[in-house]
Amino acid sequence: MSDIILHHYPTSPFSEKVRLVLGYKQLAWKSVIVPAIMPKPDVQALTGGYRKTPFLQIGSDVYCDSALICDVLEHIQPTPTLYPESHKGLARVLAQWADTTLFWSAMAYNLQPKGAAAMFDGAPPEAAKAFGADRAAMSAGMTRLRPADATAAYKSYLRRINDMLDGQDFVLGSAPCVADFACYHPLWFSRKRVPVMAGILDATPAVLAWMDRMAALGHGSIEKFSATEAIAVCSASTRATAQNDNTFQHEHGIPLGSRVTVAAETFGPEATEGELVAATRTRYTLKRVDARAGTVHVHFPRIGYALRAVPPV
Numbered sequence: 143m144s145d146i147i148l149h150h151y152p153t154s155p156f157s158e159k160v161r162l163v164l165g166y167k168q169l170a171w172k173s174v175i176v177p178a179i180m181p182k183p184d185v186q187a188l189t190g191g192y193r194k195t196p197f198l199q200i201g202s203d204v205y206c207d208s209a210l211i212c213d214v215l216e217h218i219q220p221t222p223t224l225y226p227e228s229h230k231g232l233a234r235v236l237a238q239w240a241d242t243t244l245f246w247s248a249m250a251y252n253l254q255p256k257g258a259a260a261m262f263d264g265a266p267p268e269a270a271k272a273f274g275a276d277r278a279a280m281s282a283g284m285t286r287l288r289p290a291d292a293t294a295a296y297k298s299y300l301r302r303i304n305d306m307l308d309g310q311d312f313v314l315g316s317a318p319c320v321a322d323f324a325c326y327h328p329l330w331f332s333r334k335r336v337p338v339m340a341g342i343l344d345a346t347p348a349v350l351a352w353m354d355r356m357a358a359l360g361h362g363s364i365e366k367f368s369a370t371e372a373i374a375v376c377s378a379s380t381r382a383t384a385q386n387d388n389t390f391q392h393e394h395g396i397p398l399g400s401r402v403t404v405a406a407e408t409f410g411p412e413a414t415e416g417e418l419v420a421a422t423r424t425r426y427t428l429k430r431v432d433a434r435a436g437t438v439h440v441h442f443p444r445i446g447y448a449l450r451a452v453p454p455v
């Protein structure tokens with residue numbers, strides 16, 4: 143198998159989720175640091191439009207979204223598992239809640255004026271302005287939680303996680319599962335990226351102790367890599383990563399071979415366009431050709447993403 147390449151940046155919570163999964167599974171990986179805001183020409187050479195962070199590259203296969211990345215890493219390294227047999231459904235549902243509801247409450251709390259000021263302390267004012275404008279464009283059409291509402295919700299969610307940790311080391315038992323990684327990353331942002339906001343965690347000591355256990359999993363074995371090298375790996379790669387499920391699931395009336403776009407349902411509307419070459423129960427695969435990256439297979443989970451046919455011209 144080709145090397146695992148993670149495209150990410152240090153302050154990205156969803157990247158921290160994946161970095162810790164790589165650590166838990168003790169995997170070796172190549173690290174490409176991507177920009178936190180647009181423009182992202184090297185990212186989009188590989189993804190064909192998707193601009194969110196992180197994404198995973200294996201040869202000429204590009205996997206978007208941390209939920210799909212968890213599935214791919216589980217396939218590559220099944221032990222220790224992210225999806226314990228006894229809690230398979232629950233673990234995924236809890237992870238999905240954490241990646242959406244918990245994440246947005248935590249971030250609205252984290253990035254209220256005091257947190258945002260601390261995050262950009264020492265940076266030129268243009269940096270904060272550019273970041274704000276970039277994220278405002280990404281969140282067009284989304285309901286923004288007000289800080290007071292977000293704070294109350296975040297406190298309740300922390301108490302619920304604290305309750306889950308009563309008598310056990312991880313949220314669903316004695317070992318971490320996908321839900322632990324998903325619950326952890328928004329809290330990590332409070333604690334590590336905006337420590338000025340981290341006091342909210344003090345009321346839930348079991349959460350703090352669990353966060354220490356999560357952090358101790360580490361990030362695996364990391365080698366620095368450049369975007370140029372990653373694009374070269376892609377263009378030199380003769381596919382294909384084995385797919386464990388090629389069954390076509392017809393939901394949209396769009397046959398394989400059609401030109402399609404896939405875009406996130408919320409936050410970051412940039413779409414990827416290509417030929418639909420697979421649509422399994424859980425994911426889409428688009429084949430596209432890029433001037434620099436060559437033929438790329440870009441994969442998305444179905445959940446959270448909208449598939450549309452491109453009307454013929």
Ligand SMILES: N[C@@H](CCC(=O)N[C@@H](CS)C(=O)NCC(=O)O)C(=O)O
Pocket residue numbers: 154155156157177178179180193194195196206207208209241409410446
């Ligand atoms: N559902 C996505 C969410 C990814 C996401 O929102 N990532 C944030 C950073 S943590 C992002 O993309 N921010 C804008 C950017 O990095 O360009 C996933 O699970 O990967």
